[in-house]
Amino acid sequence: MGHLHPDLLQRLHAAVGDAGLVSDSQAKAPYETDWLKKWTGRSSIVVRPADTAQTAAVMRICHETHTPVVTQGGNTGMSGGATPDGSGAQVVLSTVRMNAIRALDPLNDTLTCEAGVLLANIQAAAQAVDRFFPLSLGAEGSCTIGGNLATNAGGIAVLRYGNTRELALGLEVVLPDGRVWDGLRALRKDNTGYDLRDLFIGSEGTLGVITAAVLKLHPRPVARATAWVGARDIDALVGLLAQLRATCGERLAAFEMMSAESLALILAHVTDVRTPLAGAHAFHALIELADTQGDGLAALLEGGLGDALEQGTVQDVAVSVSGAQTQSFWKIREGISQAQMRAGKAVKHDIALPISAIAAFAHEAEAALRAAQPDVRIINFGHLGDGNLHYNVLLPLDTTPEVLAATTAQFNRIVHDIVAATNGSISAEHGVGQLRRDELRHYKSEVEFDLMMRIKQSLDPNQIMNPGKLI
Numbered sequence: 001m002g003h004l005h006p007d008l009l010q011r012l013h014a015a016v017g018d019a020g021l022v023s024d025s026q027a028k029a030p031y032e033t034d035w036l037k038k039w040t041g042r043s044s045i046v047v048r049p050a051d052t053a054q055t056a057a058v059m060r061i062c063h064e065t066h067t068p069v070v071t072q073g074g075n076t077g078m079s080g081g082a083t084p085d086g087s088g089a090q091v092v093l094s095t096v097r098m099n100a101i102r103a104l105d106p107l108n109d110t111l112t113c114e115a116g117v118l119l120a121n122i123q124a125a126a127q128a129v130d131r132f133f134p135l136s137l138g139a140e141g142s143c144t145i146g147g148n149l150a151t152n153a154g155g156i157a158v159l160r161y162g163n164t165r166e167l168a169l170g171l172e173v174v175l176p177d178g179r180v181w182d183g184l185r186a187l188r189k190d191n192t193g194y195d196l197r198d199l200f201i202g203s204e205g206t207l208g209v210i211t212a213a214v215l216k217l218h219p220r221p222v223a224r225a226t227a228w229v230g231a232r233d234i235d236a237l238v239g240l241l242a243q244l245r246a247t248c249g250e251r252l253a254a255f256e257m258m259s260a261e262s263l264a265l266i267l268a269h270v271t272d273v274r275t276p277l278a279g280a281h282a283f284h285a286l287i288e289l290a291d292t293q294g295d296g297l298a299a300l301l302e303g304g305l306g307d308a309l310e311q312g313t314v315q316d317v318a319v320s321v322s323g324a325q326t327q328s329f330w331k332i333r334e335g336i337s338q339a340q341m342r343a344g345k346a347v348k349h350d351i352a353l354p355i356s357a358i359a360a361f362a363h364e365a366e367a368a369l370r371a372a373q374p375d376v377r378i379i380n381f382g383h384l385g386d387g388n389l390h391y392n393v394l395l396p397l398d399t400t401p402e403v404l405a406a407t408t409a410q411f412n413r414i415v416h417d418i419v420a421a422t423n424g425s426i427s428a429e430h431g432v433g434q435l436r437r438d439e440l441r442h443y444k445s446e447v448e449f450d451l452m453m454r455i456k457q458s459l460d461p462n463q464i465m466n467p468g469k470l471i
């Protein structure tokens with residue numbers, strides 16, 4: 001075990017009791033490795049406070065003893081942000097016991113809940129009062145709203161409803177010194193100075209522990225129409241997206257894209273999935289319209305895709321005719337993370353670009369990667385409707401850590417340089433964590449990085465919140 005303050009464990013025990021501590025090394029293990037099995041560390045202890053008061057007590061102790069703290073929600077993050085380092089000196093603070101929904105207010109369209117509530121449980125609670133919480137992603141059965149807020153998660157409904165940031169009205173945060181900031185305001189307007197809420201959203205556990213949130217609910221869509229389309233190239237899909245945005249407006253709820261290589265990977269590694277289209281297409285899209293009124297949605301989608309077929313924008317279309325078929329389309333899309341894990345070791349990129357720059361990026365990046373390594377296996381998929389590509393490169397399963405590290409550095413530079421030249425972002429929705437910390441330093445301007453450092457320093461002067469991550 002790394003260097004620990006002599007009173008630490010005893011004081012933590014006094015703060016959270018037996019039920020709030022995990023000290024056995026086998027029981028701690030799941031908290032010390034991430035979902036991708038890419039990072040493994042060692043914690044001094046795992047603390048699971050039951051509520052905000054216990055979290056505040058834990059943070060006071062850690063502040064006074066200069067003990068580093070890694071906050072963890074569902075541990076599904078893709079950037080290693082929730083994994084402790086190897087020193088054995090870091091405390092993992094798990095929010096899983098803080099899982100109460102505190103209030104539902106259908107008149108205000110808001111839900112107030114604790115940070116450890118699973119995303120799927122929030123969706124279900126909203127549905128129970130005939131409302132809709134739109135945040136949706138493959139990990140929704142195991143990620144927490146605290147983690148979603150801390151990473152400003154995106155997912156499959158951003159083009160219509162925005163990122164997690166747009167879905168939060170208020171926050172409650174335990175600061176690094178143990179003070180509680182009660183910002184649980186359920187307001188849509190509040191111009192009383194600097195926006196502290198937006199500072200904590202996306203801060204990846206480096207500024208404080210989010211303990212609760214007020215979330216914005218939406219009217220529940222009762223109708224949806226879903227289609228799978230095949231296209232010759234990514235340029236065609238970008239054109240189709242613009243066309244459908246113009247004709248379907250707000251009703252366009254999802255526009256997900258994957259390359260033929262991505263689809264082939266899913267078909268090979270995920271059970272019970274079948275290709276939706278008979279022929280071969282270089283690019284595929286899963287498109288969904290949704291509305292609070294049922295009439296005419298399928299006709300609108302069929303009309304739009306019919307025009308695209310006639311104009312040659314797309315090559316083939318399958319419009320879903322049943323709930324089961326819709327589910328089968330989404331099962332393909334949601335299988336991509338699993339398929340990549342099974343098929344190899346991925347050099348992951350999570351980039352954002354103006355949608356109008358996506359096609360040129362894809363052509364340039366592919367040419368540059370192939371010039372560096374002719375047989376490179378590019379797995380290009382993502383949320384085209386948001387200008388967010390998961391532009392990954394897949395290496396064989398038996399790739400050694402050394403080769404993986406060297407290849408990652410090489411491919412990062414190629415891909416991220418093109419992204420930077422387009423004024424894009426090297427982290428669209430997965431956050432920086434430890435995966436992109438050095439890349440962030442490389443690409444952020446001095447001014448921007450300096451401002452971030454000053455904020456960090458003023459909120460966390462003892463540098464105990466998630467050291468080694470993000471900044």
Ligand code: FAD
Pocket residue numbers: 035070071072073074075076077078080081082095115136137138139142143144145146147148149150151152153154155156204205206208209210211337338429430433466469
């Ligand atoms: P964790 O992994 O536990 O933590 C993530 C980060 O947040 C860490 O830095 C941690 O320190 C910090 N943190 C967690 N809770 C708190 C808190 N209460 N207060 C302060 N800091 C905290 N992400 C997307 O954006 N879009 C997707 O489409 C998407 N799809 C996914 C599909 C799969 C199959 C998987 C496994 C992951 C996917 N992800 C996606 C990534 C991940 O699910 C999200 O980043 C999610 O928001 C993380 O939530 P979590 O509770 O698991 O957080």
Ligand code: MLT
Pocket residue numbers: 078138336337382383390
């Ligand atoms: C997705 O869009 O499926 C996710 O962000 C997960 C991933 O990149 O594997």
Ligand code: ZN
Pocket residue numbers: 155382383390429
């Ligand atoms: Zn994604």
